[in-house]
Structures are given as C-alpha cells and as structure tokens.
Amino acid sequence: MKSNYLIAVVVIFTLLVASTAHAQSKSAEDRATAVMKASFKERGQAKLDRLDQDKAMALCTKYALTPIPKNLAKEIEAENLKTIPFPKDGKYLGDWKAGERIAQSGVGRQFSDNPANPSGGNCYACHKLDPKELSYGTIGVSLYQFGKIRSYSPEIAKYAYGKIYNAQAYSACSNMPRFGHNQTLTETQIKDLVALLMDPDSPVNK
C-alpha cells in the first residue's frame, strides 16, 4: 500500500518535471524566434517574411545537429517533388554558353540587388564545373563531367532540371537553394544550366 503510494508520487512528479521542461524548451524556442524577428528590419527586396520557414526548413533547422528521421526526410522529398513543373515541351537542355554565365553570376536576391535584374545561379561558389575555372567552391560535389559520367540520357537531364528547380525533392535538407521553387531562376535559365551540365559540347563534359 505504502509502496503504491510512493510509486504514484514518483510518477506524478516525473510527469510534472517532464511537462515543465517541455514548456520551458517551447518558450525558449518562441523567445529565440521573437528576438530574431526583432533584430532584423526589411530593406529593399528583403522583407521580414524571409525569416519565416516552410515545413521543410522548419524540420531541417530542427534536425540541424542530428540526422533527420528517414520518414520525415521522405515526406520532405515527396512534397517538394510535387512542386516541380517540369517543362511542358519535354525539352530540358537550353544554351550551355548562357548557362556558364548564369553559373558564374552571384547576383540576385540580396537586399542590395535590384530585383528587376535577373539573378544568377552562382554554381561555381559551391561546385567545380568547367575545369578552366580554378575559382570554385567545395560546399557541393564536383559537377565536372556531369553528363559524361552519368550518361546524356533524358532521365538524367530531367533529374538535373528537377534538382536545380527544387533540391529538397531529391535530398532532404540539402544545402542547395531551391532555385525554381523560390523563384530565383526562370525555366529558361534552368534549361541553360542543364545544358551546361548535359550538352556534350559543354566544357563541363570535356
């Protein structure tokens, strides 16, 4: 009888502590968000809603330090895949020369940029592409010989288009921006980038 009573007390106490801890962490989260929102001001094209997160970014932030559970990763990928409007004409390759210019340009979406001008993709900031460009970053994988290695097939071209349009569709919590989904690059620009990766004449495949 006495031990039952003790167990009950311990259980209630544990529940209390757990719920208080949960409430505290919840309020710490809210407080951090409030501080962040109060610490930025809109400027040019960069409004305060840029601090807001969709489901994918909220989850990727939550799991920034630990691997995201597989089922959640699959959810993010499936939901983002649905957002990709693949080109109606079924053509994925544009002009690789225009693609090279887009890959070199880091202009766009900053508060100091004029939103009337087209954005670049800044691919070289993170990826190796044309080996003649020595100034490339290593945040992303090397894309040198992208088509040559993977084959010049329509399936790979479609994948490249989709990946640039919405990287979260293929690899949840990838560091790569969703260039089409977030309206940084147009369909034509993405096709030009696909050509840079997939055209046998592109210096990427030499």
Next chain:
Amino acid sequence: MNHTLIGFLCVAPATIAVALTLSMIGPAEAQTPAPAKSAATAPPVKKAPAAAASAASSDATVRAIEKYREALADGNPADLWEARGEGIWKQKRGPKNMTLEKCDLGLGEGVVKGAYAQLPKYFGDTDKVEDLESRLVTCMVLLQGFSYEQARRAPFGSPDNKPAMEALVAYVTANSRGVKMNVSLKHPKEKEAFEIGKKIFFHRGGPHDFSCATCHAQDNIRIRLQDLPNLTKQEPAQRAYTAWPAYRVSQGELRSFQWRLFDCFRQQRFPELEFTSQGSVALTTYLARNANGGVFSAPSIKR
C-alpha cells in the same frame, strides 16, 4: 559589388602565382551530402576519376593563398584606425562634453586592456548582455549624453562616412592583442544570449534556404577559393573570431564584428541585421564563446 566573383591572377615574380578569388561573396547553392539520402529519383553516380588529383591541386591553391595573406599582413592600415580611435576615446565629445575614459567595458571604469577578450558580457547598469559596439553605444549615451539614435547612426565606414564607432572598435580591440578569449556564461542572461545565438546560427530561411551553418558548420570547405571556418568547432572558431575586426584591403575600411555579421546576412539573403540588436549580440555571444581560449590577434588585415 564583389558578388560577381572577381577571379584575379595575382602574380609576384617567381614567388607566388596565386589564382585568387577571395570573395566572401554570396553564399551560393550548395549540395552537401544530406543526412538522409533516400530519394528514389536521384540517379546513381559513377565514381569521379580525378578526385585525388583535384585534392592535391586544391592543397597547392590553399598554400598559395596563405602566402598571399602573409604578404598582405606586412603593414596594416588598421593602425590608422587604432590611432584615431584612441584620440576619439580621450576626446571630450557630446552634449555632456565628456571623454569615454570612464567607460566600463567590463573590467572596470576606463580599463581598455584585455576588455574585448571577455565580451560580450552581462552589464548590471543596462541589465543586458552587450558586445563591444553596444557597450560603446551605452557609454556614449550615459557618459557623453548622445541620444541612442545618434550613437548608433551610420556605424559602418564608407568613402564619405568615417564613423567614430569603427575607430573606437579598432582602438579597444587592439588592446586585447595577445589576450586569451574568455567569454563567461555564468549570468543567466549570458547563457540565454548564447542559446538564442545558437538558434539564430542554425535557422534556415530566405529565398536560398540558408543559415549560418550552411557555410560554417563543416570542416575544410570553400566558397569559390575562400575557405570557410567551421564555427561550431573550437579550433577553427578561435582562428576566425580572433581575426576580427579586420582592415579590408578590397574596401579600404576597417570592419567591425557587427559589420561582419551584417554582411553575412546580406549574402544569406536575409533582411538587414540591425546594428547592436539583441539578436546580433546573441549570435556574437555564441561565436565568441566558441572561440574561448583562442589568443586574440586583431585588428587583422584581410583581402
């Protein structure tokens, strides 16, 4: 605007031939191995053949950049900011016509030596955690009688604006050269600032889905040719944090740590980080604390 990525060849006869694009330019798209790679749609990738060769040439590039940095460091114009800052510190200014010599930067009234190495910290008079810049604003307001707006106005230098703030920052920080970083989290508000700063560091947002961590939470990565310190790890965090403020050769200005954060968020495609805002101090607390134990060595010189 350097985000178009200036790739320039810097050739010093027979010694250094450095292909340089040292731009802290717009963080761009990245595609790191994600924790869960489960997409059925991603086609398989054959092994890239030239990986080893490319790693070797990349090492050579990194060494060449190091040499270029050493060459730059010979004669740092930050001295000019430090001297001007010392003058401003000791100059009677503001409605109260007072100097800053009674300003308490955390080690007592007027103590400048070593003060920066223990900032940000909690200050009882404002009941806030303050970094150097926000503390200087407090002293300008309380001691010199400036309004809060006056003290925070146009804090970043440009060809037609040479603010007192950056000069003061140069003077105070130079007085911590050789001192070990020692940021305390004893006060609950210091601990809270650290935790909020950490949250801001990992918060993904904006049109590019970037957070600070996109570029600064992995080892041995570069944006273009600029190496990116992993600011979540002690050794690289120490190396990075203790090298700010810096005289920026490409801009001809001395840049404070507040400027560093301001400009990172611009490239992150976020709205404007407000000068000395609570979030900026929180993020600084997180980064400075991660650098604890590192020997402070700024103002430095950077490309």
